[in-house]
Amino acid sequence: MTEVTPDKETRGGEPPPSSPPPAAPPDNGWRKEYWSRNLRLMVILLTVWFIVSFGFGIILVEPLNEIVIAGFPLGFWFAQQGSIYVFVILILVYAKMMDRLDNQFGVGEQENQEAGK
């Protein structure tokens, strides 16, 4: 049970390196571009993180508590329920978007090679 190998049989025929995208700029061009896109995504997601938790759950909790939905004062709901749901979604969005970014730039990994090194 511990020696689980990811199921890669279906992809076995492929050459391991991902094919380079057509526009292959000098080395540092793509690195800067990749990194700045990564940072942009990060800043956007962290802004949402801050607004929902510290914004709705702490700073604005009292005015939001005037609104009551299904028995929950809204600020209280954000602080004790809503923010946690948002956190889970944020990480999923990050992982998905980074998958896309990695593939675009051809830096995605083949999982079993990493494990076997």
Added chain:
Amino acid sequence: MSQIQTWTLVFIVASFSVYLYIAWRSRVKETAGFYVAGQGIPTIANGAAVAADWMSAASFISMAGLIAFLGSDGTIYLMGWTGGYVLLALLIAPYLRKWGKFTVPEFVGDRYSETVRTIAAVAAIIISFTYVVGQMRGGGIVFSRFLKLDVTGGVILAAVIIGLYAVLGGMKGITWTQVAQYTVLITAYLIPAVAVAQQMTGIPIPQVSFGQILSELDAISVEMGLNQYTEAFAARPQIDVFLVTMALMIGTAGLPHVIVRFYTTKSVRGARYSAFWALFFIALLYTTAPAVGAFTKLNLLQDVNGISANALPSWIENWAATGLVTVNDGAQTINTVSNSPTSGADLIVNNDILVLASPEIAGLPAPIVGLVAAGGMAAAMSTAAGLLLVISSSFSHDLYFRRVKRDSTDKQRLLAGRIAMGLAVLIAIYAGINPPAFVAQVVAFAFGLAASTFFPAIVLGIFWKRCNATGAAAGMVSGLVFTATYMIYTLPVFGTAANPHILDISPEGIGTIGAIVNFVVTIVVSKMTAPPPDEIVEMVENIRYPAARREVTAGNVADAT
């Protein structure tokens, strides 16, 4: 033996046998298996292991109780202990996995210098040790109530079992055991919560249905001398709620035993998805906890409100034996309830028992009570095991082999790891028998220290190439000293007098300020001293990309330097 004891024994023996069986199956023979499980743990399993590692006795046993008495301000723990995963997933986990070695001090050691590595190893040991104390105490509470063992016997029994599977299997054994422990603890948490929700509102989803009882709970709380439940900032001022939440979040992202879990995944991508699964599994419990807190508190207050002191429900007598519930001597009927021993209220209930007692308070059948006990043990043991591994690896890998004996074989390293683990177990037993303060609060201090030392050093190490060793060392030391000084100044547990809080900032929240101090000192000192050498800059550059651009092999990345 009562029915509850029988069932508790059944569940505890059954779950412990499973843990030991798994440990035997996954015993290891080489250091990579011992420290990072050979970097071969599948993503979802790793997520469950992180969740079990993460959710300690404090989360399982104390948190709902704390929320029940803090009311709206319980949010500090709910958001604080989940929001940190966003930081961890976005700022730390994928990069450290790419860099990929054994310990957290090892990263800062490679990134900065041997001095910083030593500081980090010592900080990791202090933090993990503070934290492990809370786990041992949590385990002791479970045993003393349900098996009528004394706390000493309970702690020794729990520690011996943990010791067995941790020493045998290292990280690999711990990880697979934690997957089993997560299953036990989440089942034990959700079943009574769903049952109580169904019983009180007719809707079996606690997250949704506890809204319906909030206005009733507000009313009865006020009647019995407590704050209105949903009123914000009744227990702590707003600035403190903000700072404590932030300290817990960045502390989470800086805790060595959590970060090290992401070294065990197969890839950088795996680290990102592990963070997602971890928080998903954690959220199952964390969104249930406030519901459990609210339901149990309402049940409890309704059970005792206006009841005469000699006609109280039987759970009070059961728990009075542990000293965690006390009826005030002079009280004829119960009109006031509090969690503070000095409040003079008619009934005093310790936060720590609320979850363990909730099935009894709600009148659920004995097997469920027994299951909850096994869940509490699983939570305490899984976290303690992860912490013991950090203590052992920091000691043997980062201090002993770096400082004392550099030329050692793999076999010697493995042996030293195991000996360090054994010693850590002995220290944990001592600490569990002589514990300070409340479980969750003890843990909060570990977070303050992690927030003010590791988080800034790691984040700057990844995102700011100009950051150098002198800066990082100065930052970590000043963050640690600042935070520890304020805690010692404001808390009586260290044997000093408790002084009043400055500017309403509690000792749990000071980690946020400590982290800022660390960031500022690191940046200023780095700017004033020479930039780091080129090979370090190149190393930082390389951890930013999951794999080399065309050829995927790891060798290429190293060749680029």
